[in-house]
Amino acid sequence: MPAIRILSDILVNQIAAGEVIERPASIVKELIENSIDANANSITIEISKGGLEKIVVTDDGMGMDEMDARLAFERHATSKIASMDDLLKIKSLGFRGEALASIASVSSIILQTKTQQALSGIRLEMEGGKNPVVTPVGCSMGTKLEINNLFYNTPARKKFLKSESTEYRHILEIVQDLALSHPEISFRFVSNGRTLFDLLKTEKLLPRLGALFGKSISEEMVEVFYGGRDLQITGYIGKPHTARTTRKYQYFMVNGRAVSDIRLGYAVKEAYSNTIPSSQYPIFVLNITIDPQKVDVNVHPRKLEIRFMDPGEIFRVVKGSVYSAIEAMRSSKMGSLTPNIPLRNPNDFDQPAFLRKSSIQPVTKPNLRFEEPGETYDPRQAFSPQANFFGNSVPLPLTSVAGLFSSSSGNHPSTSSVSGLEARKAYLLQKRAERLAAQGKNVDPPFGHSLGASPSFRPHGDESLANFSDSPVATFTQSYLEKRSPGNIRPLAQILNSYILAEDEDGLVIIDQHAAHERVMLGKIRSNEQEREPGKQALLTPVQLELDYREKAILEENLELLHSLGFEISAFGGNTYLVEAIPDFLVKENIEDVMNGFIDDLLSEQAPEEAARRHEHLLHTLACRAAAKFGQRLSSYEQEALIRSLQETEGSCSCAHGRPTMIRITKEELEKKFKRR
Template identity: 35%
Template sequence: MSRIQVLPDFIAHKIAAGEVIERPVSVVKELVENSIDAMATSIEIEIKDGGKEYIRVSDNGHGIHRDDLKVAFLSHATSKIITVDDLFNITSLGFRGEALASIASVSDLVLRSRTRDTLQGYQISFGADDQAVIEPVGMETGTTVEVRRLFYNTPARYKFLKQSPTERRYIVEFVSRIALAHPQIAFKLVADEKLAVRTHGQGELKAALANVFDHRTIKNLVSIDAKTEWGRISGYLSKPSITRKSRQAQLIILNGRIIDSSLVSSAVERAYAGMLAHREYPIFFLNLSMNPTVVDVNVHPAKSQVRFQDDSEVYQEISRACRDALLTSDLSQTITSVKQEPVIHQETQSEQINLDFQEFFPWQPRTWSRVDEFLRSEKRLSNSAASYQSEIAAVEIEQPVKSSVTAREYDGGALVKETPSADVYQVKDQLLNGRIIGQFRQTYIILETDNGLWLLDQHIVHERIIYEFLTRDGAAPHVQQVLPQALEFSSAQAELVAEQLEKLNGFGVELEEFGTNSFLLRGIPQFFASRGISVDEQLILDLVSNLSERNNWREKAAVTLACKSAIKAGQRLSEKQIHSLLVQLADTENPFTCPHGRPIIVRLEDKEIERRFGR
């Protein structure tokens, strides 16, 4: 008996389906692309249970003739290509002839279609023996495909699907994106009987963008329209002031097809050289119209990866066009002169800022009445925390240290005296016992210690304090009720927010659904209210992006809240406020770095200062 056997058709079909149909959004993608190829001007999608139980895609395209219905479900049956040369001149979205056969092999599928030259439509379905049944049906011109019980006969694949809200979000994101690629088509998506996405097909790209991006982003987009050797580049780029923490808000369309291309993304990001902070990514929608003979889209069955004939030329042309578009737009920033300010600022009543976050949490910070209690409590610190002591770096002074105003000393009580070894206990002792000199450029706290001067970044100090408050066991910020405020999101963004409402409430951000793609903000963390910090759509999206993480979501969300609510560089602090910050920093487990890993303290040792003065 031969060890090598030809697989039965039903097994081969399921293997092929695994490459094309990975999850419900794959079904929607393939069917929508077929509708676009059929010259549809209106496409309606309906899903239930994240597409796992039901998917319907209807269009008003040119339809399928009765004689072609059975053929359409055969593997590699297509009307898009005839000869080998056609593979290198592809202008349609579909061409492999795998979609319908793959979907039908892993679901219960019914297709109805009517062409413009017939008086009635026809329906094709498949019985238990996979035999096709065709019967007449009344309908408008176009095609409707209904898919039920996806992966019912491949349970191993079904168990890898995500929860229904996540699968629904994938579909909402895809429909929102494909609507941008084809603004001339009206799209409608209904998810679990609720309208999720709607565009009107007016052909206006800006109108379609409103379904994907928020209003603030729309107002800060730069248009691009440039001709190249291989075609045309058009679309929109965000101004450098509008960025994201990931590349999720980047969309690349090639000849009407959504693609993933690290080459194109890198080319666009290179155009922003010198304009963005580290790990900040621009938002962009880029439409590439390219001669199909210079790009290969037949790389993967999903058709999202492409190969360019000349990578270098494509990269250079895109980067140059984007750079030119940015530099010829209004990207100016206002720069204010630096005023002479006293090192210690005497706060007025209107400038009083509560930097003590203890009152906003339902637990009390650690306190000590004696030195030995302080030391005993600190012995529980892990070795990893102690290892941060190396972050307090001794740096060389490039300019002579100028004298500064002397502040009065605080009575810190009987605390630990410094010993030659600089470990976590003695660092905390210096924070509590050091003499406050003042601020440098309203950004850095200057502290005189037993062995030199310390500079502390006030924003990072405050960030560390808030972060540890938020991540301690049982910590939950008190909520300040506010007048209800409507927040507007795109369809895809609204799906993300809806998934994380419970977690947002746990962080003191109280939201409730309010119509399509809208939420009412009813409460904010009390420490936000005390600092006058507003909660807008972008802050919610920043939080949601962290809450969506599978691991360490609480810590990541706490980092976002801490960064947003901490005092900023350039903010004047009184001596009382500086002292409050130093006391609270000494109460943290890691007073050495911010949650991002940046050092909090830079030390200028006595011996280095003396060496600079030739002593």
């Protein structure tokens, strides 16, 4: 008996299904593309239990007669190409003729279809790709295809499917991609009997963008246009402030086909290079219309990737078109790279002029801070504990300002003998000395023995330094620096607004401020979750979150967890939610940024399916989003508070993702580097 044998058609179809039908979303994609190729004007998608139980796609396209309906489920049977020349200039979304055969081999199918000329339609039932049963039926023009019991005969494949909610989100992404690609077609999406959206057909892309992503996004989009003979680019890009931390809001369509192309995404990112941080990604929806002979769509099993004949030219044109749109927006009289400010009633003179008159644009001067802001002197509060954005109190060593001015030597007047002006001068000098000492600089103040005397210029010499070293200010500064640093780790400076340079008895300590604060926030989140009634703070003005359908699905999936942590989030109609209360340790955070970042991370990452691991993953993601960011300037008090909180947190050596929070350089290592050993 020969070792090599020809496989049966059923087995061949099931093998092909492993390449084409990865999950329920793959079936939805193939069926919708067939409806689009059939010139449908309206498409309805219905799923049950994330597509695991049932998928129904209905269209009003051209339909099929009985012979075509039977042939449609044969392998490599298609109406879209007939010769090699057709394969070189593909205009349809489908062309291989293997999707329906693969789907039928791993499910139960019910097909209803009718052409415009036929008096009645036909109904075809098939299970496992075998023995189709065809009967006449009354139905409207078009096609309705129902898929039941997916992977019923391949349990190994079914075992590797994800949860119902995960499969639902994948289907939602596919429907959203195709709805953006074809705004001229109306789309209705129903899940478990509930209509998620019902999109009317439109001639322009922008209304479809608004329907899917919300008005807050569509109003901040800028049109892109490039018109060439063999290449045209149309679409919209987001203003720089709409950039997100995930690529999930980037859409490319080539000849009506939604595709993924990292190189083209990089071209758009380069056009934004001077306007957004490198860690963020712009929002865009771009349609590329090109001669079909200059693009190969037959390079990926699921047709998600394509290959251009001249990729360098496409890269150049895409980058140039996006850059031109940004520059036109920047240079236009009414254009702005900042959020739109709604104009009020022009006759309402109680409103500022710039809100009444569209020709006047508000200008905000940058608030430049070269050092920490000054404070109002109050002898009762000057040295009281101060709160910082980490939610901790930073105690200062003196409880009364009297100790600063009293002196047993009699050279310095007591507090009662110092006027308010002199006290203010002394306080400012003390703050200056403290700041210089913290920076490791020599303290050389322009005053003599007496703090009560008027400051006057004196030559800088050993005598003045000696006098100052015995002064109450110097004594206070040294005492303050010794006492204010917890655990003998003393912050010295912030490097690149991202790292804290500190020292202890053993040498230098470099702290990653984001990783350190992430570990602190994770500890607080866990502590809050374990409380019977988590600590929360009601918001005077609720934060409004306007989400798209994918973001809404993510939020609804995790509402129970967020409530257990102290959030109070309620639906406000449509895709809008209100955050009415937050955990008390997030009171100083930008809640909208925290929530959007949390959702972006969950869209970008694949959360574990196991309940315990998934729960921990969500806590880590929220802690990361709530932590101080790279590039965020911290005051000396905030640096100190972060170190204090980190040392009081369990597992302080690494962040929630396993990265180290600090590294040490010992005194011995420094001496070796400088050849002193």
